[in-house]
Amino acid sequence: MTILDIERRPEVAAASEASRRRLDEIWKTPPGIAGFLSTVDHKQIGIRYIITAFAFLILGGIEALIMRVQLGRPEQQLLTPEQYDQLFSTHGMTMIFLYALPVLSGFSNYLWPLLLGARDMAFPRLNAFSYWIYVAAGIFMYAGFAIGAGPNDGWFNYVPYASRQFNPGMNMDFYALGMIFLGISTSAGAANFIVTVFRTRAPGMSINRLPIMIWGTLTASAANLLVVPAVSLAFFLLWMDRQFGTHFFDVSQGGQPLLWQHLFWIFGHPWVYAIVLPAMGMVSDGLPVFCRRPLVGYTPVALSTVATMVLGFGVWVHHMFATGMPNLALSFFSGASIVIAVPSAVAVFAWLATIWSGRPVVTTAFLFFASMIVLFVIGGVSGFMTGSVPVDWQLTDTYFVVAHLHYVLIGINLFPVAGAIYYWFPKFTGRMLDEELGRWNFWTMFIGFNIAFLPMHLTGLWGMPRRVYTYPDGMGWDWLNLITSVGSFLFAFGILLLLINVVKSRRDGRLAGPNPWDASTLEWSVPSPPPPYNFAVIPHIVSRHPLWEQQLQESDARSSLDTGYLLDHGRETIATTSLDSDIDLILKMPEDSYAPFLLTVAVSALFVGLLLHWWWLAAVGGFATVGAIMIWLWPERDLGQTADAGHG
Amino acid sequence: MVEVALGRPRVPVGSIRRRGVGWWGVMMLITTEASLFVYLLFSFYYFALQTPGEFLPRHPPSLSLSLPNTAILLLSSFAVWWGDVGVRRGRQRQLVVGLAIALLLGIAFVTIQLFEWRQQSFTLRSSEYGSLFFTITGFHMAHVVAGLLILVSLLVWSALGYFAGRRSAPILIGGVYWHFVDAVWLVVFFTFYLTPYLR
Ligand code: HEM
Numbered sequence: 001m002t003i004l005d006i007e008r009r010p011e012v013a014a015a016s017e018a019s020r021r022r023l024d025e026i027w028k029t030p031p032g033i034a035g036f037l038s039t040v041d042h043k044q045i046g047i048r049y050i051i052t053a054f055a056f057l058i059l060g061g062i063e064a065l066i067m068r069v070q071l072g073r074p075e076q077q078l079l080t081p082e083q084y085d086q087l088f089s090t091h092g093m094t095m096i097f098l099y100a101l102p103v104l105s106g107f108s109n110y111l112w113p114l115l116l117g118a119r120d121m122a123f124p125r126l127n128a129f130s131y132w133i134y135v136a137a138g139i140f141m142y143a144g145f146a147i148g149a150g151p152n153d154g155w156f157n158y159v160p161y162a163s164r165q166f167n168p169g170m171n172m173d174f175y176a177l178g179m180i181f182l183g184i185s186t187s188a189g190a191a192n193f194i195v196t197v198f199r200t201r202a203p204g205m206s207i208n209r210l211p212i213m214i215w216g217t218l219t220a221s222a223a224n225l226l227v228v229p230a231v232s233l234a235f236f237l238l239w240m241d242r243q244f245g246t247h248f249f250d251v252s253q254g255g256q257p258l259l260w261q262h263l264f265w266i267f268g269h270p271w272v273y274a275i276v277l278p279a280m281g282m283v284s285d286g287l288p289v290f291c292r293r294p295l296v297g298y299t300p301v302a303l304s305t306v307a308t309m310v311l312g313f314g315v316w317v318h319h320m321f322a323t324g325m326p327n328l329a330l331s332f333f334s335g336a337s338i339v340i341a342v343p344s345a346v347a348v349f350a351w352l353a354t355i356w357s358g359r360p361v362v363t364t365a366f367l368f369f370a371s372m373i374v375l376f377v378i379g380g381v382s383g384f385m386t387g388s389v390p391v392d393w394q395l396t397d398t399y400f401v402v403a404h405l406h407y408v409l410i411g412i413n414l415f416p417v418a419g420a421i422y423y424w425f426p427k428f429t430g431r432m433l434d435e436e437l438g439r440w441n442f443w444t445m446f447i448g449f450n451i452a453f454l455p456m457h458l459t460g461l462w463g464m465p466r467r468v469y470t471y472p473d474g475m476g477w478d479w480l481n482l483i484t485s486v487g488s489f490l491f492a493f494g495i496l497l498l499l500i501n502v503v504k505s506r507r508d509g510r511l512a513g514p515n516p517w518d519a520s521t522l523e524w525s526v527p528s529p530p531p532p533y534n535f536a537v538i539p540h541i542v543s544r545h546p547l548w549e550q551q552l553q554e555s556d557a558r559s560s561l562d563t564g565y566l567l568d569h570g571r572e573t574i575a576t577t578s579l580d581s582d583i584d585l586i587l588k589m590p591e592d593s594y595a596p597f598l599l600t601v602a603v604s605a606l607f608v609g610l611l612l613h614w615w616w617l618a619a620v621g622g623f624a625t626v627g628a629i630m631i632w633l634w635p636e637r638d639l640g641q642t643a644d645a646g647h648g
Numbered sequence: 649m650v651e652v653a654l655g656r657p658r659v660p661v662g663s664i665r666r667r668g669v670g671w672w673g674v675m676m677l678i679t680t681e682a683s684l685f686v687y688l689l690f691s692f693y694y695f696a697l698q699t700p701g702e703f704l705p706r707h708p709p710s711l712s713l714s715l716p717n718t719a720i721l722l723l724s725s726f727a728v729w730w731g732d733v734g735v736r737r738g739r740q741r742q743l744v745v746g747l748a749i750a751l752l753l754g755i756a757f758v759t760i761q762l763f764e765w766r767q768q769s770f771t772l773r774s775s776e777y778g779s780l781f782f783t784i785t786g787f788h789m790a791h792v793v794a795g796l797l798i799l800v801s802l803l804v805w806s807a808l809g810y811f812a813g814r815r816s817a818p819i820l821i822g823g824v825y826w827h828f829v830d831a832v833w834l835v836v837f838f839t840f841y842l843t844p845y846l847r
Contacts, residue, residue, distance in 0.1 A: 006664075006814065009656045122669045191676035199669055203654075225676060229684035237691070237783070246772055246779035248691070254776040259694055263687060540654055560654065575669070586661045587669065630801055635810050635818055640662010643812035 006646035010565040010574070010586060015536035022568055027119070027532040029592055038592040040124035041532055045131050046110025047428060052135060053103035054499075057414075059142070060094035061492055063087050072485035074473040084469035085152040086171070090145050092155030093175070097182060098138050100275040100413050101220075105130075105189050107420055108217040108278060110428065112193065114523035114530060115211050117202025117539045119573040120589055122195040125632065129596035130189040136604045137182035144174025151175040154467065156268060157238075159249040159260045164242040172242060173611055176235040181607050183232040190221035190228075198578040202522070204541040204559070205581045211521055212295065215302045216281025219309045220274035227267040234263035243613075266313075273312045276408065277305055279416035280347055283369045286423045287351055289519040290366040291358025294545060294552070297350040304343035311343070344380055348373060364438030368419030371446055375411025379404060382457065397467075400460025406453045418445065418498055425502070426516050430528040431509030437501045445494030452487030455480045520545035525561050537564035538574050541581075570638060588639045599628040663817045674821045678828045681791070685832050688784050689839060695776060705777050707769040708844035717760045718837050724753035725830045728799075728823045731806075735816045740809065743819065747803040750826070754796045761789060781840060788829075788836050795829045798822040 013019065029039040039045070067087050070079045079087065109127065113120055121127045144150050149170040153161045162172050197210070197218050237248040238260070247253040249260055288295045295301065351373050360366060382404040386395055395401060418441075425433050459480045464471060471477055515524040524547055526534060539561045543549055546559040565574055571589035576582060602624035609618025635641035663670055696703055731746020765785070770778035802822045805811065811819055 005661055007658045008661050009658050012654045012656060123673060126673075187680050191673065191680070194676060195669055195672040199672060225680045226683045229680055230687045233684060233687045233691075240779070240783065244772065246783065247776040248779055254699060256695060256698055256776075258698075259691055262694070263691070266687070564654065575667070583655065583657060583659060585659050585664065585667050588662045626797060630797075633801070633818075635805055640664075640668075641815070641817065642810045643815045645662055645815060647813040647815035 008586060010567055010583070012563065013537060013566045014563045019566060019568060020531070020536050023533040023536060024531060026568065026571055029532065035592070037597045038594050040120070040128050040590060040592055040596075042109050042113050042121050042124065042127055043428075043530065043532075043534075045127050046106050046108075048131055049102055049106030049109055049134070051106075052131075052138070053099050053106055056094050056098040056138060057103070057495075060091050060099060061495065063091040063094070065488060065492055067091070068485040068488040070469065071471075071481050073482065074471055074475075074478050076470055079469060081469045082152065085467075086145065086148075086150040088467060089151040089154050089157075093141065093151055095409065096155055096271075096275070097179070098134075098141070100409060101186065101271075102134055103417055104217065104220075104275065104278040104413075107282065107417075107424070108193060108213070109189075111424070111523055112196055112214065112217070113200070113534055114427075114526065115214060115521055116197070116200060117205060117522050117535060117541065118196070118200040119534050119538075119567075119571070121192050122200050122587075123192045125590050125593050125596050126188050126192050128593075129599060130185045130192065132597055132600035133185035133188070133603065134182065136600050137178055137185060140181055140604070140607060141174060141178035144171060144178070149174055156264055157260075159238065159241075159257045160251070162238060162260075163250055165250070170611075173239065176239040176242075177607050177611050179235045180232045180239075181603070183228045184603070186224050187228050190224040193217055193221040194225065199575050200573060200587070201576050201581045202539050202541050203565075203574065203576055203581055203583050205576075207579050207581075208299070209541060209544045210302075211281070212284035212298070212301055212305065213278060213281035215305045216278040216284075219305050220277050223270040223274055223309050223312070227270045230263045231267035231271075234260055234267075237263075270309060270312045272408070273309050276412040277308065279413050279420075281305065282416050282420045282423075283351065283372055284347070285521065286365060286419060287369040288354050288358070289423075289517050290361045290363055290369070291354050292361065293354065293358040294520070294548075295350060296353040296357065297346070298544065300346050301350045304346040307343040341380060341383075344376075348376060348380075363422070364433070364435055364442050365419045365422035367439075367442045367446075368415050368422065371442075372411060372415040372419070375407055375415060375449075378454075379407030379411050383408065395460060397465055398460035399456050399464045399466055402466050403453050403456035403460060406456075410449060410453075415445075418442075421498070421502070423517070424523075425505070426512030427523055427528050427530070429506055429509070430512055431505055432512050432516060433501050433505045433509060437497060437504070441494060441497040441501055443494075444497060445491055448487050448490030448492070448494050450487070452484050452491055455483050455487075459484070515547065518547075520548040522546055535564075537562070537566055539564050590636075590639060593632075595628060595632040599625065599632065602628050660814070662815075664814050665817055665820055668817050670817050670821050674825055678825065681828070682832075685787070685835065688787060689835065692780050692784060692839060695780060699776070703777060704844055705770050705775065709764070709768060709781070709840050711841055713760055713764045713767070714837060714841050717757055717764065718833065720753050720760070721757050721830050721833055724750040724757070725827050727753065728826050732816070732819050732823050735806070735811050735819055736813065738813060740806070740812070743806050743811065744803065747799060747806055751796065751799045751803060754792060754799060754826075758789065758792055758796070761785070761792075784836060785840070788832060791829045791832065795826045798825060 027041075029035040029041055029044065066079070067084065070076050070084065109121070112118075151157065151174070152171050153167065157172070157175065160166055164172075197214060201210075237246070240246040241248050241250065241255070247255045249255045249257050251257060284295055284301055351370075355370065360370075382400065386401065386404065422433050422438060425431070459477055462476055462480075464475070464477045471481075512528050514527050516528075517524070522539065522541075523530075525539070539546070539559060541559045542557040543552075543554060543559060545552060546561065549558050565583075567573065567586065571591065573587050573589060574583055575585040575587045577584050602621050604621070606618050606621030606625060609615065609621050637645045660667060662668070665671070727746045727750040729746075731743045731750070734740070734742025734746060765782070768778075768781070770781070772778055772782040799822065802819060805818065
């Protein structure tokens with residue numbers, strides 16, 4: 001039993017071999033299946049998030065390619081209309097919900113404690129739980145697709161098409177319950193990020209020294225905490241309408257179909273920022289490393305990150321310009337949609353200025369980060385166009401919108417993510433990715449993407465509607481569609497090269513060492529891959545670039561990286577005050593635990609029961625959920641939660 | 649070149665009232681749950697404004713049970729607070745008694761609310777008003793039940809002597825959740841039981 005006290009002076013020491021061995025003993029996860037199911041290590045969870053998200057990216061990509069084969073030539077009969085509906089809806093659902101946010105959560109999960117100088121997230125078990133729920137919800141949603149009952153009404157699922165009367169199968173029930181299920185994971189993860197950043201930063205890392213990526217994920221998390229309930233509620237009300245005969249959305253009984261759109265877009269627009277802001281943050285942190293200088297305009301970029309989200313709350317209605325609303329409301333929301341271009345422009349100019357005034361080292365990661373700026377500008381301009389009401393009336397529901405959304409999502413999510421893999425893979429695995437293969441990888445993706453999606457703007461301007469399973473000959477769209485299909489396959493081949501590079505380099509890539517890029521932030525101060533406890537001593541930070549203090553000579557003060565708080569009485573890390581990061585408390589961290597996994601099994605049983613109307617199963621799942629939560633929260637002496645751990 | 653000097657202040661260890669992470673965790677939970685209720689009420693008022701004909705039922709929910717029931721819920725919040733004061737001052741007994749009273753009052757609230765549901769002239773399916781009424785009060789009920797489960801756990805743990813003095817974060821955390829559930833009731837109560845009189 002460890003000795004606990006109500007108060008203590010934390011030991012300060014230099015990291016030594018002996019203390020490292022001790023910490024390793026305290027923090028390591030057992031190998032094998034036991035460790036797999038019980039680990040709460042944020043690094044393992046982060047990697048799992050990334051791998052799972054990529055599995056979904058591949059599934060969504062295969063769906064996309066099937067669609068592109070169908071659309072390659074006019075009047076193809078490869079797919080029936082119903083199959084096409086399910087494919088584009090499932091593709092949208094997969095990319096938006098199961099790939100785009102989780103992949104960023106994966107990077108954040110892995111990197112946050114390392115960037116912040118902590119030994120884990122604020123709630124390690126909750127972290128494991130949000131991962132397991134994500135997997136379970138993903139399987140749940142795909143189970144519908146597998147039995148031919150995938151969503152078939154687009155990812156935003158408008159009523160009345162989604163009502164039982166017009167959509168009698170189980171498709172919508174899978175989707176509705178699945179989204180509520182997934183919402184649990186998103187909310188839990190968001191709460192964890194927020195508390196982590198406000199409580200577990202290393203001493204001295206005041207709020208103006210945070211990497212931009214932290215600002216991005218923090219903003220996204222705050223938004224998710226506020227808006228995920230809107231979409232969960234919308235889907236819940238839909239499910240009630242479908243299963244219990246309530247009247248929320250059916251017009252004939254006094255329902256309000258537009259309520260669906262409000263609830264959905266209150267969520268949906270902030271969500272779109274949530275899946276790009278952390279990725280923009282990764283670029284803001286990664287790009288300067290390859291320009292050999294700090295980011296130009298740290299403060300404006302950090303502020304514009306937050307401002308984008310605040311404005312994002314005001315623009316949800318722009319998705320509904322075509323629904324017939326009062327003119328004043330239209331003008332207001334149109335204004336907001338256009339104003340939002342301002343903070344985005346701040347980030348773009350900051351990146352350009354960083355490249356311009358730096359000495360760029362052109363690596364694959366640099367190429368991905370820099371090309372993102374180009375794609376961002378194209379996506380931004382086409383978004384700006386649909387932000388103006390009259391133009392939107394012309395273009396809504398055409399391929400122009402499909403082109404725009406792929407520029408935004410692939411440009412500001414997938415390209416930065418690919419860059420981030422090249423940048424952080426050495427930290428994850430201790431090995432470098434192959435740079436030569438990397439060039440092939442980048443150029444195939446970049447060229448393939450633009451061949452596929454640039455002509456698509458024209459397809460839209462020439463009037464091709466989105467979400468049609470085929471089109472007649474002689475509309476002038478055939479050659480454009482053929483080009484798009486060819487480009488799509490090239491792009492997909494590019495992603496395949498990325499995967500090949502990862503698999504190959506994992507085995508025999510060049511050894512990386514702790515800081516192969518000579519980067520400036522804390523994660524590069526620890527070995528690659530980092531030990532289970534991250535930091536042998538908790539560092540003390542005096543600047544934004546702890547590893548560049550020598551070069552930059554911004555001041556005389558130096559961060560202390562090798563000497564710091566030892567904290568080795570069991571799993572411990574330091575809690576600091578929210579703004580200034582003064583030492584405040586010693587946090588006792590939980591051991592590995594099966595509770596998150598078991599709770600996920602219980603919640604899954606509950607959802608399956610609800611789906612199939614097996615009320616007994618729902619009841620069993622419900623009781624098991626309550627039981628598992630109680631066991632999880634049972635006060636523990638070793639976490640300093642009970643009186644016998646010293647009180648007063 | 650100056651390396652920073654590290655201070656070695658005496659700091660608390662483990663979970664201490666508001667300074668642990670648990671307090672922050674429950675604040676996050678409350679934030680997201682409060683948003684949920686905002687959207688529920690948004691839906692209600694959206695319907696109230698957009699419905700062309702008569703939106704309220706002929707017999708809106710009455711105050712005869714709901715008003716005393718509101719008082720019961722507020723009293724139970726007070727009991728939790730009183731128990732918390734007890735544990736901070738080292739009075740174990742006061743904590744256990746406070747939680748027990750709060751639990752009983754909470755159970756009374758649920759029981760009375762079930763009667764109140766049965767009195768209504770409308771059902772979940774009879775009209776859009778009925779759908780809203782039962783869904784929103786139902787959501788609140790589910791939160792009360794969750795709160796009761798929390799109170800039961802806290803009661804058991806307190807009876808086992810787990811908490812004393814500053815080592816009592818779970819009481820603070822569970823307690824603030826219970827206050828939150830009560831505060832939400834006030835808004836729900838205003839929306840369904842009082843607004844019909846405001847016209
Ligand atoms: C190989 C890459 C991709 C190809 C070829 C592709 C192709 C397509 C096609 C053909 C559609 C349906 C258009 C329609 O009929 O209206 C579509 C829709 C969509 N795609 Fe992709 N896509 C790709 C990657 C992505 C990625 C990476 C994302 C997000 C991160 C994404 C998000 C979406 C969304 C949200 C929709 C709208 C679904 C809906 O209409 O409900 N796509 N895509």
